Amino acid sequence: MSPATLLMEATYLVASVFFILGLKAMSHPDSARRGMFYAEAGMAAAIIGTLIGQHIVTWVWIVAGLLLGSAIGAWMGLTVPMTAMPQRTALSHAFGAMAAALVGIAEFGVHGAEMTAFTRGALGFEVMLGALTTTGSLIAAGKLQGVIRGTPVQFPGQQLLNLLIALGMVGCFVTFWLNPALIVAFYTMVGLALAFGVMLVIPIGSADMPVVMSLLNSYAGLAATATGFVLGNNVLIIAGTLDGFSGFILSVLMCKAMNRSMANVLFGGFGATVAEASSNAGGTMREIPLDDAAVQLAYASRVVFVPGYGLATAQAQHAVRELAELLESRGVGVKYAIHPVAGRMPGHMNVLLAEANVSYSALYEMEQINPEFPSTDVVVVIGANDVVNPDARDNPKSLIAGMPILEVDLAKSVIVLKRGQGRGFSGLENPLFFKEGTRMLYGDAKSTLTNLVQAVQHL
Amino acid sequence: MNPAVLIASVYVFVLAAFLGYQVISRVPPLLHTPLMSATNAISGISLIGSLVMAGAHFPLVAHLLGFAAVTTATINVVGGFLITDRMLKMFKKREPAAKSAGAVKP
Numbered sequence: 001m002s003p004a005t006l007l008m009e010a011t012y013l014v015a016s017v018f019f020i021l022g023l024k025a026m027s028h029p030d031s032a033r034r035g036m037f038y039a040e041a042g043m044a045a046a047i048i049g050t051l052i053g054q055h056i057v058t059w060v061w062i063v064a065g066l067l068l069g070s071a072i073g074a075w076m077g078l079t080v081p082m083t084a085m086p087q088r089t090a091l092s093h094a095f096g097a098m099a100a101a102l103v104g105i106a107e108f109g110v111h112g113a114e115m116t117a118f119t120r121g122a123l124g125f126e127v128m129l130g131a132l133t134t135t136g137s138l139i140a141a142g143k144l145q146g147v148i149r150g151t152p153v154q155f156p157g158q159q160l161l162n163l164l165i166a167l168g169m170v171g172c173f174v175t176f177w178l179n180p181a182l183i184v185a186f187y188t189m190v191g192l193a194l195a196f197g198v199m200l201v202i203p204i205g206s207a208d209m210p211v212v213m214s215l216l217n218s219y220a221g222l223a224a225t226a227t228g229f230v231l232g233n234n235v236l237i238i239a240g241t242l243d244g245f246s247g248f249i250l251s252v253l254m255c256k257a258m259n260r261s262m263a264n265v266l267f268g269g270f271g272a273t274v275a276e277a278s279s280n281a282g283g284t285m286r287e288i289p290l291d292d293a294a295v296q297l298a299y300a301s302r303v304v305f306v307p308g309y310g311l312a313t314a315q316a317q318h319a320v321r322e323l324a325e326l327l328e329s330r331g332v333g334v335k336y337a338i339h340p341v342a343g344r345m346p347g348h349m350n351v352l353l354a355e356a357n358v359s360y361s362a363l364y365e366m367e368q369i370n371p372e373f374p375s376t377d378v379v380v381v382i383g384a385n386d387v388v389n390p391d392a393r394d395n396p397k398s399l400i401a402g403m404p405i406l407e408v409d410l411a412k413s414v415i416v417l418k419r420g421q422g423r424g425f426s427g428l429e430n431p432l433f434f435k436e437g438t439r440m441l442y443g444d445a446k447s448t449l450t451n452l453v454q455a456v457q458h459l
Numbered sequence: 460m461n462p463a464v465l466i467a468s469v470y471v472f473v474l475a476a477f478l479g480y481q482v483i484s485r486v487p488p489l490l491h492t493p494l495m496s497a498t499n500a501i502s503g504i505s506l507i508g509s510l511v512m513a514g515a516h517f518p519l520v521a522h523l524l525g526f527a528a529v530t531t532a533t534i535n536v537v538g539g540f541l542i543t544d545r546m547l548k549m550f551k552k553r554e555p556a557a558k559s560a561g562a563v564k565p
Contacts (some may be wrong), residue, residue, distance in 0.1 A: 007538070015504065019501050019504075020478060021481065022484075022497065022501070023482050023483065023486075023494075023497065023498070023501075024482050024485075026482075026486045026493070026494055026497065027482075027485040027486055027487070028489055029487075029489065029547070029548075029550040029552075031545045032490060032493065032550070033544065033547040033548065036497060036544055036547065039497065039501055040540050042503070043500075043503070043504065043540075046504060046505065046507055047506060047510070048527055050507040050510050050511070051510065054515060055512065055515055055516065056510070056511075056512050056514040056515060056516075057515060057516050058513075058514050058522060059514060061501070061513040061514060061522045061523070061525060061526040061529070062510055062513045062514040062525075062526075062529060063527075063534060064526060065509070065513055065526045065527075065528075065529025065530045066529060068530050068533075069529060069530040069531065069532065069533025069534045069536075069537065070532070070533055070537045071535065071536045072538070072541075073533060073534040073535070073538035073541070074537055074538070074541060075538030076534065077537060077538040077539070077540070077541025077543070077545070078541060080542065082546070082549075085492060085542075085546075088496075088542065089492075089496055089499065090540075092473070092496070092499045092534070092538065092539060093499065093533050094482055095532070095535045096499060096502050096503060096505065096531070096532070096535050097533040098527075098528070098531045099503075099506070099509055099528040099529075099531045099532040099535070100505050102512075102524045102525075102527050102528035102531075103505065103508045103509050103512055103524070103525070104518070106512045106517075106521040106524035106525055106528070107512070108513040109520060109524075110512075110517050110518070110521050110523060118465060118538055124506075127531070127547065141489050144556040147480035155521055188562075191556060196464075203502070205496050213495070214495070217495055217498065218501065220499070221498065221502050222503060223505075224502045224504065224505045225472065227508050228468070229468055231508050232464055232468065233507070233508065234468065234471050235504060235507070236504055236505060236507070236508060236554050237468060237471050237472050237475060238471060238475045239501050239502050239504040240480075240502055240504075240505070241475035241476050241499060242475060242479045242482070242483070242501065242502075243498040243499065243501060243502035244479075245480055245483055246474055246479065246483045246494060246495070247495070247498070249480065249483050249484060250491060250494075250495065253488075264544055284505060305498070334505075336490070345492060345495065346488070346489075346491035346492060346494075346495065347488060347489065347490060347491030347492035347493070347494070347495075348492060350488070350489045350490070350491070350492065350545055350550075351492045351493070351549070354502055354549040354550045354551070355548070355549050357549075357551070357553075359550050359551060359553035360489055360550050360551070360552060361553070363489060365488055367490075397563045418564075422563055429545055447485050
């Protein structure tokens with residue numbers, strides 16, 4: 001082994017250790033940022049090690065790619081607003097998967113003939129996962145950005161078509177694995193995988209995006225792992241597996257938080273049909289005048305804010321922090337209750353509130369805050385719906401029966417900020433809105449909160 | 460790939476999976492979004508495979524595919540780390556008690 005190769009291998013080992021240290025530091029917000037510096041250093045070392053240790057003969061494409069990628073990456077990294085984080089993340093799953101797929105295709109073109117059966121199998125996985133994750137993530141990003149309709153797209157015979165595409169894809173994989181001379185089979189597999197990615201995500205509704213995002217995260221990571229097996233490169237295997245497992249764990253957590261199975265999320269088409277199995281919700285929703293709401297909040301002793309996706313769409317995170325600080329200065333105890341699937345990706349609400357300068361010690365998870373609702377005077381629900389729907393607990397026939405919820409209906413009173421009288425993404429009625437102690441405040445969440453701030457100030 | 464290397468790779472994979480499970484399950488839900496963006500940036504390590512495709516002694520097609528892969532992987536590495544840092548910078552602990560105590564003091 002030449003000294004250059006040894007140096008390269010050493011940088012890979014360093015990178016692997018630093019990646020693990022970086023992720024370990026993520027266990028606490030105070031250490032997380034320092035941990036990422038380790039990961040960045042590891043990445044830089046691995047890149048420099050590769051450029052020294054591999055037999056690079058042409059620099060033009062490398063330099064061009066690094067410059068172009070850095071420019072686009074820096075621009076995205078510095079300008080993307082926090083509210084657009086789900087789309088940005090979906091897009092980066094697409095980029096990561098695309099890189100793996102492209103390397104796999106090039107590898108097949110160059111070394112395809114002399115590969116061992118194992119390497120060819122790994123290559124098949126790399127390209128298949130890479131291709132389907134690329135298109136799937138692009139569709140997810142389109143849905144989150146609103147370029148593509150967010151509601152599930154379903155048509156008769158869809159399951160059958162998906163099954164045929166999947167079978168064809170796997171069939172091509174096996175064919176080219178058995179007979180590497182059949183190049184057509186390889187490229188047909190790529191095409192079918194691209195189509196399968198699209199078909200996989202279009203029937204899934206926006207409200208289920210946290211699961212889809214996590215799953216695509218996992219696939220992108222596993223594609224990188226497969227690349228590692230093809231190239232016989234351990235740092236790729238380690239980094240890809242960490243990414244793959246992280247995504248997998250998150251998707252399991254998200255499914256648990258909705259009490260649904262992975263299969264139900266992926267193939268259930270949740271939210272496509274308006275549930276006619278109506279709940280026991282009935283009666284009238286009672287509106288509350290803004291000034292009355294202000295009085296109720298100002299003279300409460302404990303207030304809990306429950307943010308949902310509506311907070312993100314209205315960009316109301318700064319307004320809610322302003323109101324919370326005003327209430328605190330009057331001696332009101334303020335907390336925020338975060339449901340695991342609130343928003344469009346894991347941890348979405350936490351990031352938005354952190355952006356608005358809310359201390360993370362004021363953010364409470366579901367298990368922590370649920371016992372406190374009975375002693376809470378006012379709960380303010382901001383653009384959340386299904387995660388506070390008591391039907392999930394009380395009505396076994398409900399579509400979301402068994403989903404753990406924030407039990408805000410146990411609080412002394414609830415104020416719901418809502419754009420209009422419509423239903424949530426799942427199309428379910430929410431009995432919370434009809435309850436005796438619930439009052440509705442209609443309108444854009446941001447302007448409503450700003451008006452509440454002024455009303456409280458004038459008390 | 461010869462069998463000894465293959466077996467070693469499988470060991471690495473399985474151990475990384477266990478380690479990943481241990482490390483990731485300790486990350487609080489508070490940081491799940493930065494976690495996703497960090498692991499994304501880290502898996503941009505596939506850049507090193509792309510670099511070889513773009514620059515080693517291969518036909519032009521491989522260079523072009525490699526160039527595209529280097530670009531997308533670099534977007535993830537640079538963009539991913541920048542955005543993770545931007546997010547993590549925002550997670551602050553504030554001591555409201557200390558602030559009000561200061562105000563009360565004569």
